[in-house]
Amino acid sequence: MFDRKIRAVKKKARRYKRSFEKIDVFPRPWIEHDKSYYLVDYVRLRKPIGSALFSDEEEVVVEAKAAYKGLYLFNRLAEKIQQDGHMRAQIDVTYFRAPLKMIDKHPHEDLAEGRALIESLLAYQLKYRETYRTFFASLKERAEAKKPISEKDIEEAVHTAALLDVLQYVMIKEIADNTKKIERFIEQMKKHELWESITKGQRVFYTQLIENETIMKEELSNMQIVKHENHEKMLKLNKEKLQYYKQKECKHAEKALRYQL
Structure with a gap:
């Protein structure tokens, strides 16, 4: 199920992709009101130069803000570690x-x-x-x-x-x-x-x-x-x-x- 959701998120993320960038979707989502939200990094020369947040469904502002906090804290701490x-x-x-x-x-x-x-x-x-x-x-x-x-x-x-x-x-x-x-x-x-x-x-x-x-x-x-x-x-x-x-x-x-x- 997550694989299908990630494909949908990647499709959305491509709209905001710039030249020579690679899209990295962090594989584990945050669930907010039964909806999956994913953190996305835009990478160039192996360095993240931009980020975005998407759901495979329609995003809701209040949900997305709560999801982003959890996704950011966990994934950036894991990177630091x-x-x-x-x-x-x-x-x-x-x-x-x-x-x-x-x-x-x-x-x-x-x-x-x-x-x-x-x-x-x-x-x-x-x-x-x-x-x-x-x-x-x-x-x-x-x-x-x-x-x-x-x-x-x-x-x-x-x-x-x-x-x-x-x-x-x-x-x-x-x-x-x-x-x-x-x-x-x-x-x-x-x-x-x-x-x-x-x-x-x-x-x-x-x-x-x-x-x-x-x-x-x-x-x-x-x-x-x-x-x-x-x-x-x-x-x-x-x-x-x-x-x-x-x-x-x-x-x-x-x-x-x-x-x-």
Whole structure:
């Protein structure tokens, strides 16, 4: 059923298409008063340069405005999660597990400090990866089941986007605040002749963490995030902030829609 509706929406969208543009219809609709509404992007050179909102039936202004808010919030948050999180979620956890395994085989008291730091970083990275993958696994499952977007989807997108932002901030801060510990860890690994036992890529990884201290501190200061010592409180504050600003963006984006209702 959705396929037929999408074909009808694409037909409408072609009326507002400009030269060299491709039409992308987001496949999951928002249902408003038993009517399906779809978000459309007009893409040129792989970049969206315009948007519109259509139903396969006749659009009703009040319904369309409500539908656009839900479609915009969910789809733009999903894009943010993918764009911000894809590379970070792919970080190889063996960068953390390999030295931990080496320390377990050759325990030394002076490696305990470095071990604790690496364990903490590993926990953050695993949480980041799990959060990212869980969101997109859920998205894929609901898309395959052809389920429309719901308020629950928006809540999950807000939670995921905010949690990934918080995890990224906390992890970068943990590294930037502890470069001296990483330096000592490398020195102790060399002293115990363990440094060469991990791969060159893993050695480069830890060396770059030290070298990039200034860059990481600049990144922290530039992050648009609400900071709080309590991570649960920090997550709550950033969910509220994210939802507020995305709703503001939505109002501006609505004014730029090609098909004005």
